[in-house]
Amino acid sequence: MSSAAQPWRTPISARITREIFDLVGDDLAAVEREIAAQSSSSIQPVAEISSYLREGGGKRLRPALLLLAAGAAGYRGPGAVRLGAIVELIHSATLIHDDVIDGANTRRGRPSANARWGNHMSVLAGDWLYMQSFEMALAERSFEILDILIDLTQNMVEGELLQLSHLGRIDVTEAEAADLAYRKTACLFSGCSRLGAVLGRLDKSAEESLADYGRYAGLAFQLVDDLLDFTASSEQLGKPVLSDLKEGKVTLPLIYAMQSGAGGGSVDGHAAAYRMVATVLEEKGFRSVGSEEITKLVHESGAVSRARDLARDYVRRAKASLDGWPDSQYRRALLGVPDFILERDS
Secondary structure, three states: OOHHHOOOOOOOOHHHHHHHHHHHHHHHHHHHHHHHHHHHOOOHHHHHHHHHHHHOOOOOHHHHHHHHHHHHOOOOOHHHHHHHHHHHHHHHHHHHHHHHHHOOOEEOOEEOHHHHHOHHHHHHHHHHHHHHHHHHHHHHOOHHHHHHHHHHHHHHHHHHHHHHHHOOOOOOOHHHHHHHHHHHHHHHHHHHHHHHHHHOOOOHHHHHHHHHHHHHHHHHHHHHHHHHHHHOOHHHHOOOOOHHHHOOOOOHHHHHHHHHOOOOOOHHHHHHHHHHHHHHHHHOOOOOOOHHHHHHHHHHOOHHHHHHHHHHHHHHHHHHOOOOOOOOHHHHHHHHHHHHHHHOOO
16 A cells, blocks of 8 residues: 555654554555545535545544554454544544634645635534444444543533633633643543443453543643644644634643743743733734744743653653553554654644
């Protein structure tokens, strides 16, 4: 299979990518076929939008995580492929809705769905993907699986509602930022690894350890995502840099930057940093304050280093969640995924 047919593969951390492919590459290809089959059987507008999203690529990290967790739990079978497709459909639905809410015009370097088809069509396509994912889940005939999917979907929707209530707020706390990171991202990672444990019929203790693994890996993923908004190029991100702040979102690196302040953390430096961020939020863009000034603030305040240290701690906690698990190829691959997350540049 060529790399072009594997949209989840990236040049980052090639060894880890190769390990994942060797273990679950065939199953990921089956997940891709399942997603295509589900989408193509729908009405034309949904099929068109779904096909466009698939062609846009993506790491397919969430279904890969589910497949690896299932393998570590001793399960290989069609249930993991079906659930892998389900979590990717849920993820796709959230991306569509996120772009509509944010008014985003690009996604992965291409026009977003809402930019091409408009908000109304995109919202309905996202709704369809949610409903289709739950219809597929019913085939497992498991209330436990449905409970997990309902819980993570509810958390993700609540995360979007909370984020909307935080837009434009300069006083977002570290605790609020962490809660948003869990709801928007980490709960789906945690749900993916928990689903693998359920498929393997593990006891509750083992299930919780896999869920914790996914939670911390997801928190690291979101924190790296927040950092990339200040450290990566628009070409790497596939969207404009500093788009979070322009949209009114104050993320953890920016919270750290305002706490430390410009000019070495003095009182005047703290006030100057606060004023810069407040101005961007008020103007909803980089007019009086340039984006390069915000980037300089985040770097020179030590916020990047502080956020990276926290991401490393999340990676450490994710790996520690698998302490005591029997050694296997799947466990070793799971231990590599957090490093993959930490090293990514897009």
